Amino acid sequence: MSLVVYNTLTREKETFETLEPGKVRMYVCGPTVYDEAHVGHAMSSIVFDFIRRYLAYKGYEVRHVMNFTDVDDKIISRANKTGEDPAVIASRYTEKYKAQLEQLNVLRPAVFPRVSQTIPEIIQMVAGLLEEDHAYVTPSGDVYFRVRSDPDYGKLSRRRLDDAVSGTRVTGSEEKKDEGDFALWKTAKPGEPSWDSPWGKGRPGWHIECSAMNLLHLGDQIDIHGGGNDLVFPHHENEIAQTESFTGKSFARYWLHNGMLQLKGEKMSKSLGNLVTIDDFLAQHGPDVLRLVIAGSGYRKPLAFNDDVVADGERALERLRGALRPATGSTTSGPVIDALAAQAAQARTDFEAAMDDDFNTAGGLAALFDFVRAINTARDAGVGGQPFGDAQAIFNALIGVLGLNLATPEAGGQSIAPFVELLLTIRQDLRKAKQWALSDKIRDELKALGVVVEDSAQGSSWRLG
Numbered sequence: 001m002s003l004v005v006y007n008t009l010t011r012e013k014e015t016f017e018t019l020e021p022g023k024v025r026m027y028v029c030g031p032t033v034y035d036e037a038h039v040g041h042a043m044s045s046i047v048f049d050f051i052r053r054y055l056a057y058k059g060y061e062v063r064h065v066m067n068f069t070d071v072d073d074k075i076i077s078r079a080n081k082t083g084e085d086p087a088v089i090a091s092r093y094t095e096k097y098k099a100q101l102e103q104l105n106v107l108r109p110a111v112f113p114r115v116s117q118t119i120p121e122i123i124q125m126v127a128g129l130l131e132e133d134h135a136y137v138t139p140s141g142d143v144y145f146r147v148r149s150d151p152d153y154g155k156l157s158r159r160r161l162d163d164a165v166s167g168t169r170v171t172g173s174e175e176k177k178d179e180g181d182f183a184l185w186k187t188a189k190p191g192e193p194s195w196d197s198p199w200g201k202g203r204p205g206w207h208i209e210c211s212a213m214n215l216l217h218l219g220d221q222i223d224i225h226g227g228g229n230d231l232v233f234p235h236h237e238n239e240i241a242q243t244e245s246f247t248g249k250s251f252a253r254y255w256l257h258n259g260m261l262q263l264k265g266e267k268m269s270k271s272l273g274n275l276v277t278i279d280d281f282l283a284q285h286g287p288d289v290l291r292l293v294i295a296g297s298g299y300r301k302p303l304a305f306n307d308d309v310v311a312d313g314e315r316a317l318e319r320l321r322g323a324l325r326p327a328t329g330s331t332t333s334g335p336v337i338d339a340l341a342a343q344a345a346q347a348r349t350d351f352e353a354a355m356d357d358d359f360n361t362a363g364g365l366a367a368l369f370d371f372v373r374a375i376n377t378a379r380d381a382g383v384g385g386q387p388f389g390d391a392q393a394i395f396n397a398l399i400g401v402l403g404l405n406l407a408t409p410e411a412g413g414q415s416i417a418p419f420v421e422l423l424l425t426i427r428q429d430l431r432k433a434k435q436w437a438l439s440d441k442i443r444d445e446l447k448a449l450g451v452v453v454e455d456s457a458q459g460s461s462w463r464l465g
């Protein structure tokens, strides 16, 4: 069966055909690195990891690129608050996110480009856009993209220019020729990170980085461009405008967007303060549970994240683990063997049919649960040896597409959570009784064991340090 994917550009499911047979060029927008990453960030990385793994399962060679935005207003404002160098902050959270992706079992992209390492290519692209009159320089040295120079502007978000204009008014500058125009290059203010350019010292606007990184690492046309659906406008709309105006070719064939992870009905975000950090989640539940929570929801839908769905994820993990328990009998022929082989083939067919339908991981999981039941029934009927091993091998191949390893966590994973919580409760009582020395001792001893305790007005929290 052939794969169909939902393309935001056409608002339709389309048959997946790559620019080059057997090869996929996939770019996914990564995080702005200025603070702890939360499970909403992890959701996007995991969704595109499902996609990448399934494409590889189907035989494609996937070149996956994911960027880090390491030059940005948020990083600068954080640096101004803490007194650190913005580059130090960005590098710390970049390295941390890379380590978290590994913990989450996300396959490593071919390249992790960063804005600070792509400046010459960005400058070259801005210069090219200026040359063709798609951009202009303002008296203060900013460079803006001229949206009205692109007749297709708005094709991804389906906004007409006049609507787009009202959506961006808040960031309006006196020097813009049109409200919809957006910055390609910003003149540096004192104390901000800056680079020399033909327009004076400055730094890139946000959108141009992804256009330049695509061009540098994947070429002027790509197969899949991905990201969260909060990026459709203005980020991806502007990326298309810049790239297509620069190259004269159509940019990405398929625009894939994941839904937002929501906590209590709102998008999880730093500014709303409704966060579950990746560290906290991993310490308490491990990577498989997060993958199962995400796989159980459609990737394009918003994911309502709460204790119940996490508990469902834990239960799903236990069920799946059942399939890996060893055989206890040794029957290798007869009707029970034929039944198991048929059910294994059916599970594979159902799994592929679901995944071929726009990466329907929830349907894929349903096929896996049926398969677990079949394996358990076969085990109970005394099936063993090669036939049982063959069924488990197929099961392992399929859970691999979802990046699950089903390993039982070691101490240091979820099993320490109740004990740490207990210690923190006792410590809270000690603090109320002003027993500071004992309370500090618990914090310090935990730290020596790799558990970092943080106190705030709301109480204490902990993470693996």
Ligand SMILES: [Zn+2]
Pocket (backbone or CB within 6 Å): 028, 029, 030, 210, 235
């Ligand atoms: Zn981007």
